[in-house]
Amino acid sequence: MPAGFEAVLDDAELAEGELRIVHVLGQALVLCRVRGRPYACSGECTFEDGGDLGAGHLDGYSLRCPVHGCVFDVRSGRIVSPPADEQLPTYEVRSEGGRLFVAHRPRGF
Numbered sequence: 001m002p003a004g005f006e007a008v009l010d011d012a013e014l015a016e017g018e019l020r021i022v023h024v025l026g027q028a029l030v031l032c033r034v035r036g037r038p039y040a041c042s043g044e045c046t047f048e049d050g051g052d053l054g055a056g057h058l059d060g061y062s063l064r065c066p067v068h069g070c071v072f073d074v075r076s077g078r079i080v081s082p083p084a085d086e087q088l089p090t091y092e093v094r095s096e097g098g099r100l101f102v103a104h105r106p107r108g109f
């Protein structure tokens with residue numbers, strides 16, 4: 001296992017366009033696959049009610065929060081549509097030996 005990463009799922013278990021909640025260091029993250037590539041981001045919306053993004057809707061790279069409808073890009077955490085004013089933490093994902101590994105810390109931390 002790469003240092004600083006946690007095994008979360010078999011690579012083959014994550015279908016294209018699916019949202020999966022995984023836990024890394026006890027924190028709920030959203031894992032998804034778009035155009036064959038896996039992405040991970042915080043499972044909690046950055047807007048005021050901290051909506052459950054695992055119950056959100058994924059359309060291409062855009063993840064919509066189920067509470068007030070803000071949209072984030074799962075590649076970068078960039079806000080695509082408000083009301084959120086803080087971007088979403090994203091995590092590096094690696095595929096090795098048929099397993100998916102997610103970084104313990106978000107990008108930039």
Ligand code: FES
Nearest residue numbers: 045047051065068
């Ligand atoms: S909690 Fe996500 S948009 Fe309000």
